Amino acid sequence: MSELWPAPRPHDPVDRVVSLPGSKSLTNRALVLAALADGPSVVRRPLRSRDTLLMVGALTALGTEVHDTSGPGSGDWAVSPAPWDRDADVDCGLAGTVMRFVPPIAGLARGTVRFDGDPHMRQRPVGPMLAALGALGVRVDDGGRGALPFAVAGTGSVPGGTVTIDASASSQFVSALLLAGARYEHGVDVRHVGKPVPSLPHIEMTVQMLRRHGVEVDDGDANRWAVSPGPVRAVDHDIEPDLSNAAPFLALAAATGGRVTVTDWPSSTTQPGDELREILTLMGCEVALGDNGLTVVGPPRLSGVDLDLHDVGELTPAVAALCALADSPSHLRGVAHIRGHETDRIAALAAELGRLGADVTEREDGLTIRPAPLHGGTFRTYADHRMAHAGVILGLAVDDVLVEDIATTSKTFPDFAGAWSRAVGAAPSGVGASS
Missing domain, CATH: 3.65.10.10 (Enolpyruvate transferase domain)
Structure with missing residues (x-):
């Protein structure tokens, strides 16, 4: 024991x-959007915890540059997008946001990105989102398990488009697709079917942050969220x-x-x-x-x-x-x-x-x-x-x-x-x- x-x-x-x-949810969303942005930005007063450090590790493994502004382990995080042109290994630990937010952006890399985590993470649901990625044109190899470990074979671009998903197990399935959607060739139009989506405020958080980055999001219909293709503007974030x-x-x-x-x-x-x-x-x-x-x-x-x-x-x-x-x-x-x-x-x-x-x-x-x-x-x-x-x-x-x-x-x-x-x-x- x-x-x-x-x-x-x-x-x-x-x-x-x-x-x-600071908020883990806000910090990790801000990091992902900073990595997708069209220029450098700063995440101010970020949470520094295992989950957020795992997100930093995942993004830097892909090629994003993340630097402490006041010396190692302190200050804000300065984030500079960089070409994602390498194979990478991502440790998800016990961070659901890493396991779910990073695979959709890994499809934009040029290389194979392998995901694994702590033993218990292999039991947490991710299969519906991996299936949705496949429908959007992302090559995913999960051995048919719908769980960790799995790999994403990135080709540098993702077609995107309309996808139907059952997100009743986690609102993070929806947020993950929306965060990456603006960088997909045809954007992404996510339609939920099934029991009600839990934790809807977290999807509202994602939508609000995307709009701050200049991304067009249509959430006017119930159980549907559409992100138009286009640039993700670099924006500094102050974390609550x-x-x-x-x-x-x-x-x-x-x-x-x-x-x-x-x-x-x-x-x-x-x-x-x-x-x-x-x-x-x-x-x-x-x-x-x-x-x-x-x-x-x-x-x-x-x-x-x-x-x-x-x-x-x-x-x-x-x-x-x-x-x-x-x-x-x-x-x-x-x-x-x-x-x-x-x-x-x-x-x-x-x-x-x-x-x-x-x-x-x-x-x-x-x-x-x-x-x-x-x-x-x-x-x-x-x-x-x-x-x-x-x-x-x-x-x-x-x-x-x-x-x-x-x-x-x-x-x-x-x-x-x-x-x-x-x-x-x-x-x-x-x-x-x-x-």
Whole structure:
């Protein structure tokens, strides 16, 4: 078993101001668009985590130049497009954005690009997108598995055109095709068939960023997104804080009846994490967005909720942990797709919350959680950063919670354990939780 980390428990309401690292979703999209652009650009205040460094590694393997502006490992990223005229090996690690965003642009390279990743990544869904690439004229060799490892034989151009795909397993299938589409000869016209696409805010994020780069996108019809062929203008990006990573820090206020302010919370954003404002309000918190950021004040007792989290599935682990601390039942639904994330998050949450005494019923598309006495014990994370968030949230109200492999949080938040310890009480009010 991986190393166990004692989750710190505060015994008084907290009062903290925290600043968070940048958004992984925004950083990796900005990097891909910078690599496709018609000139150099800068990604400012990027997230530097395992997922984003894997994206940098993938793009530089293809031939893109990415440089730190303030010395190795610091500052912004200056990105200069360069000819993609080589064979390459891409390590996807556990980064779904690398596994899904890079193959569509690898078709524009001149060479064979081989993809593989951590053992668990070979179980994550990618087959529908690889099939779509084949229909658009990209040569893909996946041995018929529809999963890692696979190879893309790039010819320097991709015909593109209209393609039908079932993106009900991941919105990243759509975003991946849209990001590359402007560089295809005929653009790309993506049409979804099947169950509803999850995490639609992430597709809206992709569309908004493409338009900033001067790319024409038609999203006027439901389940259809069309990108016209043309140049991708070089644009500098300022990366917002990762609002999904804010979930445990705002939960710190909710679970302790305290106050937490997350600085630099955007007044308008496409990040799904912004839905935390409504979710926490429904659970009884006071939530206010002001000049200093987003402030949450926790209630004396948390209320259970009935939520469809289909569009914000990544928040499910943190919300489920708070529901286990609530004084009335909760029903979380609409998230069958999170069974295909870093782990089967529905099954994992049912198992680990139940291990610590929670009364949990696993549903096909979610969880029902009823009030029950909780106790300490080991909370397994399955190499999933969001599961680690759930574990530390439980530790806010339960003694002796031991979180397995807290280091898995480095996927999107370097030194999360240190930042969390300081925020919980090992540092004075005003502590920064940034990397």
